[in-house]
Amino acid sequence: MKYTTRLLVCFLFVQLSSLSLSAQQNPRFYKDIQAFKKQDSISAPPKNAILFVGSSSFTGWKDVQTYFPEYPIINRGFGGSSLTDVIRYTNDIIIPYQPKQVVVYCGENDFTVTGVNADTVYNRFKTLFELIRKDLPKTHIAFVSLKPSPSRAKYMPEMARANDLIRDYLKTNRRTAYVDVYSKMLLADGTPMPHIFKADKLHMVESGYRIWQKEIQPALVK
Numbered sequence: 256m257k258y259t260t261r262l263l264v265c266f267l268f269v270q271l272s273s274l275s276l277s278a279q280q281n282p283r284f285y286k287d288i289q290a291f292k293k294q295d296s297i298s299a300p301p302k303n304a305i306l307f308v309g310s311s312s313f314t315g316w317k318d319v320q321t322y323f324p325e326y327p328i329i330n331r332g333f334g335g336s337s338l339t340d341v342i343r344y345t346n347d348i349i350i351p352y353q354p355k356q357v358v359v360y361c362g363e364n365d366f367t368v369t370g371v372n373a374d375t376v377y378n379r380f381k382t383l384f385e386l387i388r389k390d391l392p393k394t395h396i397a398f399v400s401l402k403p404s405p406s407r408a409k410y411m412p413e414m415a416r417a418n419d420l421i422r423d424y425l426k427t428n429r430r431t432a433y434v435d436v437y438s439k440m441l442l443a444d445g446t447p448m449p450h451i452f453k454a455d456k457l458h459m460v461e462s463g464y465r466i467w468q469k470e471i472q473p474a475l476v477k
Contacts, residue, residue, distance in 0.1 A: 284340055287333040288347050301327040305475060306354035309361035310336045312402065315458055322468045326475050329354065337365040338379035345386045356395040356476040357387055358434075362417060363401045366410040373416035376401075380421050384428075395476045397432040398425060399467070403440055403447040406456035432474035439466050 304327040307313050313332025320328045331348045333340075338361050341349075349357060361383075362376045380398065387396060398421055401414040418437055425431040440448055440463070449456075451463035459467075 282343060284334050284336060284344070288344050291331060291333075291348055300329045300352060302353070303327070303355045304329045304352065305356045305358060306349060306352050307332060307358045307360070308341060308349060309359050309399075310334070310364055311458060312363075313360050316464060316467075322464065323472060323475065326477075332360070335364050336361060337368075338362050338376065338383055339365070342379065342383050342386065345383065349387060350390045353391065354394060356397060357391075358397045358399060358471065358475075359383070360399040363404065363407065363410075363414065366407065366413060373413045373420060376417040377420040377424070381424060384424075388428075393430070395430045395432070396425075396428075397434055397471075397474045398422075399434045399471060400437040402436055402459075404457045405447045405449060405452060408447070434470050434474050436467055436470050439470060 305323075306329045307316070307319060308331045310332060311334060313319070313330060314334065316322075316330065316332065319330050329352055333348075341359070341361050359380075362380060365371050365376050365379065384396060387394065400418040400422075403411050403414070407414075415437065418435075422433040422435075425433045440451065442448055448463075451459055451466065453460055
């Protein structure tokens, strides 16, 4: 009996260790990406659509399709992702959809890591841009500028500089658009509008998304 019990304990230990190791090997947001794939297997996304991809400002835009009813939208914003996360999953949540346009909102979370500055974010965006263009050379790519979140006010100067670098880079490439929401979300004194953010001072309420709708719509490919 004692021998059997020891065997059972050993077996459970091995199984738990295996599960723990498997969890450790999966990169950030792996479950989110698998959930997208499962969703796609159940209900195929529209072809030749506009793909929104990036961080939680897109994740939280659950009703984005209602803001742009004349455009087929696929929303693949996930968690508090950074540009490195979107780069990692480019072949999972961008290329397979063969979208006619990719709209990117990402880079804000990158600044929360020590040592990251505007040049870092700019170079990461360039990497993502080149990955998309390599497999989807005719796809239009739009970048929504990093927003001025009150909770991240200390990063605003570098975010503004990153926006400028990305804007200038896009000007040198065809089939691109830069969407300026940054300046539209500021008060006259240059501080972020407090009323368009939730209590966390990071994520937006409807009035914030209405600003985004107004600025993004002219950039969408018909």
